[in-house]
Amino acid sequence: MSKIYDAVIVGGGIIGCSIAFQLVKRGLRVLVIEKERMISEASSAAAGMLGAQSEFSSDSPMIPLALKSRAMFPQLADELKELTRIDIGLVQKGLIKLAFTESELCELQQQYQFWKTLDSSVRWLQRTELHELEPNVTAEVSGAMYIPNDGQVRAGDLSLAFAKAASVSGAEIREYTEVVSFVTENDQVRGVVTKSEFIYADNVIVAVGAWSAKLLRETGIELQMHPVKGECLSVITEQPLLQATVFAKNGCYIVPKWGNRLLIGATSIANTFHKHVSVQGIYRLLERAQQIMPQLAEAKWEKTWAGIRPQTGDGLPYIGEHPIYKGLWMATGHYRNGILLSPITGVLVADLITKGKHENMNLSSFQLSRKNGITLIT
Template identity: 50%
Template sequence: MKQHYDVIIVGGGIIGNSIAYQLSKRNKHVLIIEKDGLNEKASSAAAGMLGAQSELEGDNPLFQLAQKSRAMFPELAEELQSLSGIDIELKQSGILKVAQTDDERAHLESVAALQQSMGQEAEWLSAEKIRMKEPELSDAALGGFYIPNDGQVSAPLLSQAFAQSAAVLGTDILEHMNVDDFLQEDNRIIGVKTSSDSFYAKEVVVAGGAWSNEILRKAGVSLDVHPVKGECFAVRHDQPIVSSSIFLENGYIVPKSGGRIIIGATQKPDEFDQSVQLQGVSGLIENATNIVPALQEARWENAWAGIRPQTGDGLPYIGRPPHVNGLSIAAGHFRNGILLSPITGIRVADLLEDKPIDAAFAVDRKPLETITT
C-alpha cells in the first residue's frame, strides 16, 4: 500500500464512505482508515429511513439540506448499482407519522399545514383515512401526517455501495487499523500515524461518528459530539402488515423486503455500550404492538444497538476547525446520517476544493476548546 494520498479519511462508516466516493469521482487519491470493519457501527444499525420531512419539521438549514439530499437518491441508486453491483433497496413508499394523543394530533396537524405552506407535499389524514391507508393500525392511531416523498433504503447496503464504488474508482481501504496520532508540521496536519505505519496527505478528514471527538483530541481539538445509543430489533411476517414506514413519537416501524420489519429505537445518551437490554426492547415491543397489533404474530429475528453521534445544537459539523490547517470534519449527523450521506459527501468534496459551503454547519459556529495533547 502506498503512503501518500490527496486525502485520508478517518472513519469507514456511511459518512466517510460517501466522502471517499465523491472525492474519487473528482479524481482524488483517497485512503479510508477504519479502526474496526467497514460499516460495523451506526451505519449497519440504522433502519434506513429517509425522513427529510418526518424527522425535521421546520424551515431551517438542516431541513433544507435534508431536502436536497433526499432528492439525490434516485440517481445515486443507479450510479452505485452500476459501479458496485449493489441494489441499495430504495423505496419511495412514503412515511406516515402517527398521532397517539390529542397533543400529538394537534402538533402534527400544524406541522402538516406548515410544510404545505412551504410547498412541500404533506397531507393530514383523519383517524378514518389513516386506517384506510394502513388497515392494520389500531384505534390508538388518532390521525396521521403522510409524507409521500420520504422513503427508505437498506442502510448497510448503501454504506457498502459507497465503499465499493469508491474502491472501484481507486480509493484504498485499511480496516482494523487505529489512528494513534496525527502528523503535524508548522501547525498543519500532514498525515496520520497508525500502529503499522505512517500515511501522508494534503488533507485529513475525520468522519468517525460518535467517536469523532476521541479521534480529534489527538489533533488538539475538542468537538461537541456525544454518543446516543439506540436499540432496535427485527421480526418477520409471512404477509405484508404495513406498506408505509410508520413513525411514532416513541419509535418507528419500517417494512423491509422479504417480510422483514425493523422496529426501533431507544435513545440512551452518553452510552457507548452496544449491548441490548430487555427493558429497552420490551418498551419497543409494547409501543409497536399497541399501534399495529398484527405484529404480535410476527416471528422474532434479532436485536442490536447502534451508537449515533449527536451534537449540542442538533446540527452536524461539516467544515474545518479554526487554527488547524489540513483538517476537515464531518460528524454529528445523529439519526439522519443515512439521509444526509449523499449531500455530506458532496459538501466535503466541495470544501476540499475551497468552494463555499453552508456556514450553519461550520465547525467554528460555536467556540471550540483547544486542548493540549
C-alpha cells in the same frame, strides 16, 4: 517524505465512504482507514429512513441539506448499482407520522402546519384515509400526517455500495487499522499516525462518528458531542402488513423491508458506547409497536441489535475545516440523519477540498467555529 495521498479519510462508515467515492471521482488519491471492519458501526445498524421532512417541525439549517440529499437518491441508486451491482433497496412509498395523545396531536398538527406551506403533497389524514392507506395500523390514533416523499433504503447495502464504489473507482481501503494521532506542521495537517506507521496526505477527513471527539482532543478542540445508543429489533410476518414507514411521536418507528420483515426502533440512551441490547429497551419498543399495529403480537421474532449515534449539542453535524489546522476536515455528528445526509455530505466535503467552497449551500451553521460548536482546549 513526499506526499502519498491527496486525502486520508479516518472512518469506514457511510459518511467516510461517501466522501471517498466523491473524491476519487474528482481524481484524488484517497485512502480510507477503519479501526474495525468497514461499515461495522452505526451505518449498518440504521433503519434507513430518508426522513427529510419527518425529522423537522420548524425551520432549520438542516432542511435544505436534507431535501437536497433525499432528491439525490434515485440517480445515486442507479449509479451505485451500475458500479457495484448492489441494490440499495430504495423504496419511495412515503412515511406516516402518528400521534396517540393530546400533546402528541398538538405537536403533529404544528408540524403539519409548518410543512403544508412548503409542500402541498403533505396531507393530514382522517381515520378513514389512514385505514385506506394502511389498513393494519390501529384506528386508535389521535392524528396522522402523510409525507409521500420521505422514503427508505437498506442502510447496510447503501453503506456497502458506497465503500465498494469508492474502491472500484480507485480508493484504497485499510481495515483493522486505528488512527491514534495526526501529523501536523505549522498549523497544517500532514497526515495521520497509526499504531504502526506514519501516513502522509495533503488532507485528512475525520468521519468516525461518536468517536470523533476523542480523536480530536489532541488538536486543541473539544467537540460538543456525545454518543447515543439506539436499540432495534426485527420481526417477520406471514403476510405484508405495511407499505409506508410509520413513525409515532413517542419515538417508535416501523419500517417495512423485503421478505415481510419489519424493522422496529429505536431507543435513545445517551452517553454510552456499550452496544448491549437491554430487555427493558426491547420491551418498550415492542409495547409501542403493538400499540401501532396490534397484529405484531403474532409476528415471528428475528433479531435485535444496537448502534451508537453521534449527537451534537445543537443537533447540527460538523461539516468543515478544523479551526486551527488547515487541511484537517470534519464530517461527523449526523445523529439520526447519517443515512439521509450521506450523499450530500460526500459532495459537500469533496467540493470544499477541491474547490474551497460549495456554491449552492450555506454551510456556516455546520462549521466547527459556530457558536457553541466547540471548546478550545488551553
